[in-house]
Amino acid sequence: MNRRRVRGSDQPSERLSKRRKFVACVTHYPIPTPFTHDIGITISYQSSIDASAVMHIKSNAQATYRAPNVDKWVAPMNAPTRPETARSSYLDELVAENRRLKEQSASASQTEADRDNAENGPARPADATDGPDEGSTSVRNPLIGDRAWFHRYDPSTPPIYIGEAACTAFATRFRRFLTGNNATAHIPRTQYVKDDCIAAANTADVQWPSLQQARLLVKIAMRQVCHIYHLVLRKSTLEKLEEIYRTGDFECTVNKCKFFALFAFGEAYSMRAEPSTGSRVPGTTYFARALSLVQLPPERTSITHLETLLLLSLFSYYLNRRHSSLVLIGTAMRLGLSIGMNHNIPETQLIDPVERQHRLRIWWTIYVFDRMWGSKMGQPSQILDDDIHLDMPSSITPAQLHDEQFSDTDHLTANIKLARIVGETIAKLYSRRKYSETFLQRVQKLLKALKNWVETLPEHLRLNEDDLEVNRKPISSLHLSFNQCVILTTRPTLLHLLINNRTTDISQPVLTLGEACIHAARHSYSVILTKWINGSLPVFGYFHAHYLFSLALVLAMASFLPIGSPSDLGAFETSLEMLRSMSENGNLAAAEFHMNLVQVKECLDQYRDAHPSSNPSSNTSHPHSHTHPHVHPSTNHPLTSTIPPVESTPIPLVTASTSIPNNTNNTNSIMTPEDEPLGLSNYALPPGTTAAAAAASAPAIPGFTTAMAFMEPTMQDFLAQSDFDLGLLHPVDTFMSEESFYTSQGI
Numbered sequence: 218m219n220r221r222r223v224r225g226s227d228q229p230s231e232r233l234s235k236r237r238k239f240v241a242c243v244t245h246y247p248i249p250t251p252f253t254h255d256i257g258i259t260i261s262y263q264s265s266i267d268a269s270a271v272m273h274i275k276s277n278a279q280a281t282y283r284a285p286n287v288d289k290w291v292a293p294m295n296a297p298t299r300p301e302t303a304r305s306s307y308l309d310e311l312v313a314e315n316r317r318l319k320e321q322s323a324s325a326s327q328t329e330a331d332r333d334n335a336e337n338g339p340a341r342p343a344d345a346t347d348g349p350d351e352g353s354t355s356v357r358n359p360l361i362g363d364r365a366w367f368h369r370y371d372p373s374t375p376p377i378y379i380g381e382a383a384c385t386a387f388a389t390r391f392r393r394f395l396t397g398n399n400a401t402a403h404i405p406r407t408q409y410v411k412d413d414c415i416a417a418a419n420t421a422d423v424q425w426p427s428l429q430q431a432r433l434l435v436k437i438a439m440r441q442v443c444h445i446y447h448l449v450l451r452k453s454t455l456e457k458l459e460e461i462y463r464t465g466d467f468e469c470t471v472n473k474c475k476f477f478a479l480f481a482f483g484e485a486y487s488m489r490a491e492p493s494t495g496s497r498v499p500g501t502t503y504f505a506r507a508l509s510l511v512q513l514p515p516e517r518t519s520i521t522h523l524e525t526l527l528l529l530s531l532f533s534y535y536l537n538r539r540h541s542s543l544v545l546i547g548t549a550m551r552l553g554l555s556i557g558m559n560h561n562i563p564e565t566q567l568i569d570p571v572e573r574q575h576r577l578r579i580w581w582t583i584y585v586f587d588r589m590w591g592s593k594m595g596q597p598s599q600i601l602d603d604d605i606h607l608d609m610p611s612s613i614t615p616a617q618l619h620d621e622q623f624s625d626t627d628h629l630t631a632n633i634k635l636a637r638i639v640g641e642t643i644a645k646l647y648s649r650r651k652y653s654e655t656f657l658q659r660v661q662k663l664l665k666a667l668k669n670w671v672e673t674l675p676e677h678l679r680l681n682e683d684d685l686e687v688n689r690k691p692i693s694s695l696h697l698s699f700n701q702c703v704i705l706t707t708r709p710t711l712l713h714l715l716i717n718n719r720t721t722d723i724s725q726p727v728l729t730l731g732e733a734c735i736h737a738a739r740h741s742y743s744v745i746l747t748k749w750i751n752g753s754l755p756v757f758g759y760f761h762a763h764y765l766f767s768l769a770l771v772l773a774m775a776s777f778l779p780i781g782s783p784s785d786l787g788a789f790e791t792s793l794e795m796l797r798s799m800s801e802n803g804n805l806a807a808a809e810f811h812m813n814l815v816q817v818k819e820c821l822d823q824y825r826d827a828h829p830s831s832n833p834s835s836n837t838s839h840p841h842s843h844t845h846p847h848v849h850p851s852t853n854h855p856l857t858s859t860i861p862p863v864e865s866t867p868i869p870l871v872t873a874s875t876s877i878p879n880n881t882n883n884t885n886s887i888m889t890p891e892d893e894p895l896g897l898s899n900y901a902l903p904p905g906t907t908a909a910a911a912a913a914s915a916p917a918i919p920g921f922t923t924a925m926a927f928m929e930p931t932m933q934d935f936l937a938q939s940d941f942d943l944g945l946l947h948p949v950d951t952f953m954s955e956e957s958f959y960t961s962q963g964i
Contacts, residue, residue, distance in 0.1 A: 415501075418502045439479075446527070458476065474511045551599075638667060745761060
């Protein structure tokens with residue numbers, strides 16, 4: 218390379234000194250590529266000499282940097298520049314202009330993208346090459362952009378934060394893919410009991426019910442919710458109720474709050490409508506009165522006060538008041554910390570074993586609610602596991618005393634362990650924290666924990682797969698919660714698989730995670746559908762509606778993928794119908810999810826109308842009919858010719874599931890022909906097998922199981938891979954540009 222002398226210096230030593238100063242300044246403040254092209258500056262590094270002496274400048278008579286303020290930056294690079302202050306000032310201005318141009322460039326790019334979208338219609342999916350570096354160890358969940366997601370709701374109120382772990386947020390991502398429009402709006406939550414309705418319900422003259430009715434309401438509440446979560450001492454609570462009516466002590470605020478909250482649950486599970494006010498959700502008046510009486514926050518809390526906060530927090534979900542529920546459980550958490558409930562209390566200070574165990578279990582229920590509620594909204598946990606120094610629940614003796622006061626110890630312990638994994642999932646996959654592990658490495662660790670959870674589950678807590686209806690409510694709820702955790706862990710890769718299905722290749726780990734997500738959704742669907750058919754699905758509960766919505770999104774995606782089945786679309790439509798019915802019966806959460814799912818269905822219909830080859834029925838090959846590890850796409854594959862091209866890093870393409878090598882290992886459900894309209898009949902059938910024949914051979918082919926996602930050979934291979942393999946041999950796939958697709962500037 219030719220070197221030009223820099224004028225303004227007669228002595229070589231002086232020229233070298235000034236050149237070093239110039240290089241040091243440029244090295245500290247990098248000059249953007251367009252600038253170096255315009256003024257002709259190149260930088261090279263030579264290991265044999267000092268880095269400060271390797272700056273070579275080549276220049277024409279006059280080089281111009283074409284910036285918005287052109288007149289200012291026309292400068293002859295070979296003109297005499299003797300004054301040191303002039304050169305220093307010039308470099309400072311260069312650095313300042315460099316920063317301004319970067320900001321202008323980002324703003325201009327966004328403005329241009331918005332203009333193109335407005336003029337030319339829906340935007341195409343972002344170029345995958347703009348995504349994160351696969352070798353980077355700080356790659357986040359592909360749903361997570363650099364900035365938090367907010368929804369413009371009302372200029373007079375603060376914007377509403379949308380957590381990426383929320384199922385409604387995931388539905389918006391899916392609709393944006395289907396429409397090809399990154400500006401597709403998020404659907405706001407409108408189906409919930411407003412604050413003024415709560416205030417109006419509180420104005421009603423709410424009195425204690427008769428003793429007989431009070432007994433019934435409390436026993437219903439204990440049967441429906443206190444068997445799933447430890448909220449109160451069963452025998453002691455019933456004894457206290459009798460004492461209140463015997464003594465006529467109805468004015469104690471603490472007791473009134475607790476029992477009115479229990480009455481609210483009793484009415485929600487025993488009535489179809491609020492008899493006195495016509496409120497949509499039975500029990501609202503009792504809830505409103507208890508909420509108005511509860512002291513927030515007391516200076517000295519009590520266990521009874523914490524019981525009430527737990528009950529009110531849970532019932533808030535029945536009213537679809539998720540934010541209120543989070544605040545209530547947050548208050549309970551802080552009050553519990555204020556009295557040291559995260560530590561073991563010495564026996565000398567609390568001798569009664571029932572009270573000791575009750576205190577311990579109330580804390581763990583607060584912990585479970587904190588993790589579970591946060592996972593519904595994408596909120597972080599309020600306390601780290603390292604700050605909890607408390608024993609796990611245990612059974613007290615004699616056994617009769619334990620059974621009178623407490624629910625099953627193993628069930629509560631399983632709930633706690635699952636809540637811990639859920640909390641880690643939100644922190645490791647849906648937060649903006651930086652981790653040294655890759656995304657797949659973090660997913661692998663979470664799935665290992667889930668696999669261990671299901672493998673170590675006590676026998677009496679396992680589902681009866683032969684007859685799902687005989688399972689007690691606490692057991693089925695536990696397994697539905699587990700399936701939702703699997704979905705939460707794996708559905709980002711399912712969306713990635715859907716978006717990139719038609720591109721060059723898809724890696725086996727991503728395919729395996731997509732299969733696990735679909736398996737979990739199908740299992741939840743079979744459990745909920747069985748309850749629905751047998752009339753045992755709660756009308757006003759929140760969580761079954763939430764699980765239906767979550768699994769429906771996954772099955773809608775699966776219907777377009779070769780690892781899915783055309784019957785998945787039937788299951789999606791059946792879930793939509795169940796949510797519609799629950800909504801018409803007054804379930805507010807179901808009303809919200811149904812409205813959201815209707816929008817998803819409209820996008821699905823529009824997508825299929827615009828791309829006829831994407832119809833799931835065109836996928837005639839059974840998803841489990843291939844045994845070859847890699848099958849190249851055919852021209853009539855559902856998404857082969859319908860999705861705009863998206864570049865991605867070449868990885869082997871797999872278009873058919875290879876996770877079930879033969880029919881005897883098929884873990885899908887066997888249904889009879891009359892179940893076909895419900896979208897179940899084709900889940901398990903080997904190629905060429907009718908539903909009737911499959912039903913006849915049901916004993917040889919097991920039904921859905923909670924652990925089926927971990928039984929696949931490909932999943933076992935994925936979990937067995939080392940961190941080295943996942944970090945290098947199977948790096949995190951390039952998903953796509955987070956800024957342009959996953960972070961909407963206009964929402």
